[in-house]
Amino acid sequence: MTDIKFISNMEYTCHKPPLKIKNNILIGEEIPYQDLYNTHLGQIILRILNSQPNFVAQIDAETGKKITYKEIKYKSVRLAMWMIKENVDPGDFIGICTNHHIGLYIILACLYIGAIPMIRKYDQCTDYEISSEITRNNPKMIFVDKMPHHESKPTDNDETEDMAPTVMVLNKSQSFFNKIYFACDIFECFIDEYSQTEIDKFICTELDQFKLETAVIMYTRGIEGLIKAVKISHKAFMAPAIINMINMLSGARGMWVGTHFSFPNLILTIQAICNYIQVIIFEGDDMTKMCRTIEKYKVRWVRFETGLCQAFLDSKGFLLHNTSSLRMIMLNGSRMEYFIYTDLVKLFPKVSIVSLYGTIETGVIAYQRCSGKPGSNGYIGKNVQLMITNMSKTPLGPNKPGNIWCKCWGMSKTYYDIKDANPMQAVDENGWHDTGDIGYYDKDGDIYVTDRAVDLIKFREYYFSPSIVETIIKEQPAVYEVAVVAVPNITDGQHPKAFITTKTAQKVQEIEKKIEEMLENKLGDCMKMRGGMTFLNKMPYGPDYKINRKCLRHKAKLNTLN
Numbered sequence: 001m002t003d004i005k006f007i008s009n010m011e012y013t014c015h016k017p018p019l020k021i022k023n024n025i026l027i028g029e030e031i032p033y034q035d036l037y038n039t040h041l042g043q044i045i046l047r048i049l050n051s052q053p054n055f056v057a058q059i060d061a062e063t064g065k066k067i068t069y070k071e072i073k074y075k076s077v078r079l080a081m082w083m084i085k086e087n088v089d090p091g092d093f094i095g096i097c098t099n100h101h102i103g104l105y106i107i108l109a110c111l112y113i114g115a116i117p118m119i120r121k122y123d124q125c126t127d128y129e130i131s132s133e134i135t136r137n138n139p140k141m142i143f144v145d146k147m148p149h150h151e152s153k154p155t156d157n158d159e160t161e162d163m164a165p166t167v168m169v170l171n172k173s174q175s176f177f178n179k180i181y182f183a184c185d186i187f188e189c190f191i192d193e194y195s196q197t198e199i200d201k202f203i204c205t206e207l208d209q210f211k212l213e214t215a216v217i218m219y220t221r222g223i224e225g226l227i228k229a230v231k232i233s234h235k236a237f238m239a240p241a242i243i244n245m246i247n248m249l250s251g252a253r254g255m256w257v258g259t260h261f262s263f264p265n266l267i268l269t270i271q272a273i274c275n276y277i278q279v280i281i282f283e284g285d286d287m288t289k290m291c292r293t294i295e296k297y298k299v300r301w302v303r304f305e306t307g308l309c310q311a312f313l314d315s316k317g318f319l320l321h322n323t324s325s326l327r328m329i330m331l332n333g334s335r336m337e338y339f340i341y342t343d344l345v346k347l348f349p350k351v352s353i354v355s356l357y358g359t360i361e362t363g364v365i366a367y368q369r370c371s372g373k374p375g376s377n378g379y380i381g382k383n384v385q386l387m388i389t390n391m392s393k394t395p396l397g398p399n400k401p402g403n404i405w406c407k408c409w410g411m412s413k414t415y416y417d418i419k420d421a422n423p424m425q426a427v428d429e430n431g432w433h434d435t436g437d438i439g440y441y442d443k444d445g446d447i448y449v450t451d452r453a454v455d456l457i458k459f460r461e462y463y464f465s466p467s468i469v470e471t472i473i474k475e476q477p478a479v480y481e482v483a484v485v486a487v488p489n490i491t492d493g494q495h496p497k498a499f500i501t502t503k504t505a506q507k508v509q510e511i512e513k514k515i516e517e518m519l520e521n522k523l524g525d526c527m528k529m530r531g532g533m534t535f536l537n538k539m540p541y542g543p544d545y546k547i548n549r550k551c552l553r554h555k556a557k558l559n560t561l562n
Contacts, residue, residue, distance in 0.1 A: 024395035028384040039235040042111035049073040076108035090114030095142030229416040236410035241381025252300035255280035291317030298325040305333035307545030332356035362408040376446040383409035459526040487531035497531025
C-alpha cells in the first residue's frame with residue numbers, strides 16, 4: 001500500500017465514529033463478531049507467513065538485517081517442533097522473562113501448539129520473582145535473560161549469558177529443571193535436526209473452545225504491589241476495536257519504543273504480522289537515537305509511552321535528524337500534560353498525535369483517530385461500552401469525573417491462579433470491568449483519563465485528584481517534574497505532599513515560597529500542601545516510564561514517621 005493511501009486513510013478515520021449515549025453509558029458501534037469466536041491465532045499467523053514468504057516483516061535498526069516471513073516461520077516452527085519433542089502439550093505453561101527479540105519466536109511457537117506463554121517484563125522481575133514463578137506455576141520451560149542464582153549453571157564465558165535467553169526444561173517429576181540451555185544453542189544445534197520438508201508440512205495443533213480461551217498470560221502492574229495474572233484469549237487479539245485501530249497503520253512502516261513484550265507492543269507485533277506491516281526493531285529508549293532511526297528508515301508511525309514525551313522534547317533529536325517521513329505518533333500510558341501535547345502539535349503540524357487507552361484485561365478501549373482535544377484519549381472503539389460512576393456505582397453524565405468501567409468484546413473475565421479453584425473475577429456480576437482509573441467524558445463522547453483511583457487523596461470527607469495540584473505547581477517556570485501523593489494523617493485521614501524536581505539552580509526556598517503563594521490563591525483549603533514539599537535531584541520512574549508513585553508514597557510515609 002502506498003504512502004498516499006495511508007494519508008487518505010488517516011484523514012478518513014479522523015471523522016467521529018458512530019457511538020451513542022444511553023442512560024449515561026457510552027456505546028460504541030456494534031459489528032457482527034460470531035466468526036471470531038473460534039479464532040486460533042496460531043493458525044492465522046502461520047497462514048499469513050506462508051502467503052508471502054519473501055515479505056520483509058522486520059528490519060533491525062542497528063544492523064539493517066531484514067527478517068522475512070520465511071525466516072520468522074522457519075525459526076518459530078522449528079522451535080514449536082522442538083518443544084513438542086520435549087513433551088510440551090496444549091495447555092502447558094511456558095515462562096518468558098526476556099526482552100530479547102527471540103521472544104517473538106517463543107510466543108509464536110506456543111500459539112501454534114496451544115502452549116500458554118506466561119510473559120513477565122524482564123526489567124520488572126527480580127531473581128526471587130522468577131524463582132517464585134517457577135515454583136508456583138510449574139511451567140514446562142522458562143526462557144529468561146538471567147537465571148535465579150540457585151538455578152544458574154557455571155559458564156566459562158560470562159558474555160554468552162547476555163547474548164540470548166536461557167531455556168530451562170522441567171524434568172518428568174515436575175520438581176526442578178534438569179535441562180538448561182542457552183537459546184542460541186537450541187537454534188544452532190538441537191533444532192537444526194528438522195528438515196525444510198518437515199517444517200513445510202507442519203500444521204498447528206487443533207484446540208477446543210476451552211483452550212482457545214487462553215492464548216497468553218500477562219501480568220498487570222497491580223494496585224499497591226498486587227500483581228494479577230491476566231488470561232488473554234486468542235480472539236482478544238482480533239477484537240473489533242483493535243482491528244479498527246490497526247487499520248490506521250496499514251501499509252506504513254513503523255516502530256515502537258520500550259519493552260518488546262508489553263501488552264500494547266505485543267498487540268502491534270501480532271497485528272503487524274497479520275496485516276503485512278513492516279516494523280523496525282528498535283532497542284532501548286534513547287529518543288535521539290529514535291529520531292536517527294526515523295530518518296534512516298523513513299518511519300511513518302511510532303508508538304511510545306506518554307512518560308517519554310518530555311524526554312523526546314528535551315532530546316531535540318527531531319532538530320538534529322530529518323523526521324519529515326513521520327505521519328503519526330501513538331501514545332499511551334499515564335496522563336499527558338496539556339503543554340506537552342500542545343508542544344508536540346506545534347512542532348509536528350503534519351503529524352497526527354494520537355492517544356490510546358486500554359488495559360491488559362480489556363485490550364483497546366478508546367483511541368484518537370487524529371490529533372484532537374488536548375488530554376483526550378479519543379472515542380471508544382467498536383463493540384466497546386463504557387460508563388463513569390460515582391462511589392455508589394451510579395452512571396454519571398458528561399464532564400463528571402468518576403470511576404471508569406467498561407465492557408469490551410473478547411475481554412478477560414477471570415484472573416489466573418494455579419492454587420485457587422475459584423479464580424478472582426475480572427468483571428462484576430453484570431460483566432463490567434473496573435479499570436481502576438478515574439476519568440470523565442465530554443458532551444461529544446471524548447474520553448479523558450485523569451488518575452488512578454489509588455492515587456486519589458482523601459482529606460477528611462473530601463476526595464480530590466493530585467493532578468489538580470500538580471497542574472498548578474507546574475505553572476511555576478522553575479519546576480521540571482512534580483508528583484503529589486497522599487501522606488497518612490491521624491486527624492484528617494490524608495494530606496497531600498509534593499515531590500518536585502527543578503529546571504534551574506534557583507534556590508529551593510524561593511521556588512517553594514512561590515509555589516505556596518500560587519496554591520494559596522488558586523486552590524481550596526482541602527488541597528493545601530499540609531504534607532509539605534520535598535525537592536529531589538531525580539524523580540523515580542518505573543520500567544513503564546511512569547513516575548513511581550508507590551516509591552514516593554513509601555518515602556513520604558517514612559519521612560512522616562521520622
